[in-house]
Amino acid sequence: MEAPGTAGVMAMHGEIPQGCDVLVIGGGPAGSSVAALLAKDGIDVVLLEKARHPRPQVGESLIPHFWKYADQTGASGLIEQAGFIEKAGGISAWNGKIHRIAFAEFGFTRPALHVERDVFDQLLLNHAENQGAKIHQQVAVNRVDFGGSRPRVHYLDKRGGNACEGSIVCRYVIDASGASALLAGQFKSRKLIDSRMRFLSLWGYYENARFIASDGASHPAADIGKVKPVTFVTSFEDGWIWHIALRRLTSVGLVINTDRTRGMNRSERERFFLETCRRTPHLDRLLEPAEYQDNSFCERPDYSYYSTRLCGENFYCIGDAASFVDPIYSHGVLNAFYNASMTALAVNESLKDPSRSARHAQLCENRMRQFYGFSRSLALGEFGGDGVDAQLVQHFMRSVPKVELELMLAASFMSERSENFHRLIREAGLDRGSSPARTHFMERLEL
Numbered sequence: 001m002e003a004p005g006t007a008g009v010m011a012m013h014g015e016i017p018q019g020c021d022v023l024v025i026g027g028g029p030a031g032s033s034v035a036a037l038l039a040k041d042g043i044d045v046v047l048l049e050k051a052r053h054p055r056p057q058v059g060e061s062l063i064p065h066f067w068k069y070a071d072q073t074g075a076s077g078l079i080e081q082a083g084f085i086e087k088a089g090g091i092s093a094w095n096g097k098i099h100r101i102a103f104a105e106f107g108f109t110r111p112a113l114h115v116e117r118d119v120f121d122q123l124l125l126n127h128a129e130n131q132g133a134k135i136h137q138q139v140a141v142n143r144v145d146f147g148g149s150r151p152r153v154h155y156l157d158k159r160g161g162n163a164c165e166g167s168i169v170c171r172y173v174i175d176a177s178g179a180s181a182l183l184a185g186q187f188k189s190r191k192l193i194d195s196r197m198r199f200l201s202l203w204g205y206y207e208n209a210r211f212i213a214s215d216g217a218s219h220p221a222a223d224i225g226k227v228k229p230v231t232f233v234t235s236f237e238d239g240w241i242w243h244i245a246l247r248r249l250t251s252v253g254l255v256i257n258t259d260r261t262r263g264m265n266r267s268e269r270e271r272f273f274l275e276t277c278r279r280t281p282h283l284d285r286l287l288e289p290a291e292y293q294d295n296s297f298c299e300r301p302d303y304s305y306y307s308t309r310l311c312g313e314n315f316y317c318i319g320d321a322a323s324f325v326d327p328i329y330s331h332g333v334l335n336a337f338y339n340a341s342m343t344a345l346a347v348n349e350s351l352k353d354p355s356r357s358a359r360h361a362q363l364c365e366n367r368m369r370q371f372y373g374f375s376r377s378l379a380l381g382e383f384g385g386d387g388v389d390a391q392l393v394q395h396f397m398r399s400v401p402k403v404e405l406e407l408m409l410a411a412s413f414m415s416e417r418s419e420n421f422h423r424l425i426r427e428a429g430l431d432r433g434s435s436p437a438r439t440h441f442m443e444r445l446e447l
Contacts, residue, residue: 016136016157016166020046022347023153023170024133025141027053030319030336031176032124036073037344039132043351046168047133048155050140050177053125054118058203058298060244060251061087061231061330062115064108065404069337075127079113082123085247086111088214088228091445092414093282094235098442099414102214106407114229114244141182144173144315151314171314172347176336178320179300181307189309198304199239199326200261202273203253204297209290210447211245217446218286221250233328235415236280240328243286249293250286252277255326258301270297285447310368311361316343322368325375329411335371342367370396377420378412394428405430413439 022038024031027049035047070076089102089112103112129135138158145152151173157164175183184190192198210218211229219227224245232243239256254276261269274292277283306323310316318339325331346364350357373393397405409425412418425431 014134014136016048016139016155016168017046017134019169020044020134021170021351022046022172022174023048023151023168024174024176025153025182026050026176026178026180026319026321027125027128027135027137028057028121028176028178028319028336029124029333030178030321030340031174032121032128033069033073033075033337033340034174034176034318034344034347035133035135036075036124036128036131037340038347039128040074041348042132043348045128045133046170047125047128047135048139048141048153049125049135049137050158052137053122055121056298057117057121058201058251058253058300059117059327059332060114060246061242062113062333063330063407064103064110064112065407066113066334066337067110069334069341072341073124073127074131075124078123078127079120082115082119083247084116084120085114085224085245086228087114088112088230090231090233090411090414091212091214091216091442092233092235093445094233094240094415098216098445100214100216100230100440100442101407101410101414102440103407106403106410108403108407114231114246116246141177143186144175144183146314171351173315174343174347175315175317175321176319176340179324181305181317181321183315183317184307184309184321187307187309189307190305191308193304193306198258199255200258200299200301201253201255201327202261202269202297202299203242203251204270204273205249205251205293206287206290207249207293209243209245209250209252210286210288211243211250212286212445212447215446216442216444220289221245231330232282232286233414234280234282236276240415241277241280241283242327243283250290252283252287255328266297266299269299273297282445282447306372311343311346311365313357313361316347316361316364318343318368323372325372326379328379328415328417329375329408331375331379335375338371339368366392367396374400377424378408378418380417380420390424390427394424397425397428397430410439 021044024047154167208221229245244251319336346360370392373388
């Protein structure tokens with residue numbers, strides 16, 4: 001596998017061309033994956049990433065579904081070689097009820113993973129370059145001009161000593177800029193979800209934390225390579241907490257309503273985070289021997305949003321640049337991969353027959369809205385309108401492979417926030433009965 005940082009070093013001294021077929025904004029999982037897919041097909045792709053990899057990023061839990069998309073891009077072998085932690089399933093302690101699911105019971109033969117996102121994202125970015133995409137890091141896109149015959153992407157090149165402005169013309173621009181949501185901001189199409197369902201996240205990292213295995217027993221950090229952990233989720237008041245064991249550290253994060261920390265400054269929010277971790281049942285025991293890592297505190301404010309304009313004849317918004325759903329079921333990176341796959345297909349076909357570009361864009365947008373609505377119905381008890389088309393979601397449910405849908409159905413019983421998901425399942429004629437299929441109730445955790 002290519003050494004970390006190689007892609008950044010190579011691109012650091014490269015000239016950004018004046019034009020290309022496809023310009024990708026952002027080098028996260030969505031941007032890297034769509035760039036790799038298009039470059040594999042010989043399409044001239046340029047990717048501009050504002051940061052320098054490796055860069056910190058939250059979202060460390062991957063469910064087994066992601067492998068089919070990694071296979072498409074050709075990155076599976078690199079991911080397998082990286083030695084990420086394999087996870088056995090998930091356990092939730094929600095309002096006093098403890099539930100467990102094990103991926104092996106659904107017939108998955110490839111593992112779910114806990115990944116360090118800085119390492120994982122850099123691996124995907126390097127892979128995109130190896131497929132032929134031209135990668136330029138530390139180049140920040142600030143706007144896209146759609147006034148001409150082709151989009152013109154304006155950027156600030158921060159490589160070297162002096163920042164300089166530039167632009168590049170392309171046939172298609174793909175916004176994978178993450179929470180920055182560049183095009184949604186430019187189009188003024190970004191919409192916040194109803195305030196009752198609006199969340200923020202606070203997280204940090206611990207060393208030597210204990211972790212929970214699939215049998216509900218806890219293990220010391222030293223056993224992480226010997227015993228497969230689960231992703232542990234516990235509810236508290238009006239939010240929930242994740243606990244994800246990585247190779248050296250443990251990621252712990254709170255997801256809470258934005259009103260909970262209103263008026264607090266950053267240091268007060270960090271104290272709130274630490275105090276909540278100390279007093280939350282189960283989590284307090286897991287963190288008892290752990291050491292909080294100073295300067296590891298991070299936050300993502302008011303992240304519950306969607307865009308009313310995702311795709312057009314010459315643009316696509318994918319991943320978090322399109323929408324963000326509460327991450328309780330680890331759909332964030334999966335959403336990035338799915339969007340990248342659909343967009344690569346649409347752009348590829350549009351390049352072959354430009355007269356059908358609008359049609360391909362509309363089909364792609366429908367697919368992305370289906371996945372977004374699926375995730376929203378699973379993660380939140382209410383969604384009102386909020387960019388969700390129930391019929392599109394039900395159509396998507398009917399197309400999901402049986403094993404994947406059954407896993408999501410089982411997972412939906414682990415919290416008390418999936419009422420819409422269950423209703424849509426019933427209305428789509430996919431109801432497997434009212435029992436929490438393959439979701440096991442546990443009397444207690446052995447901590």
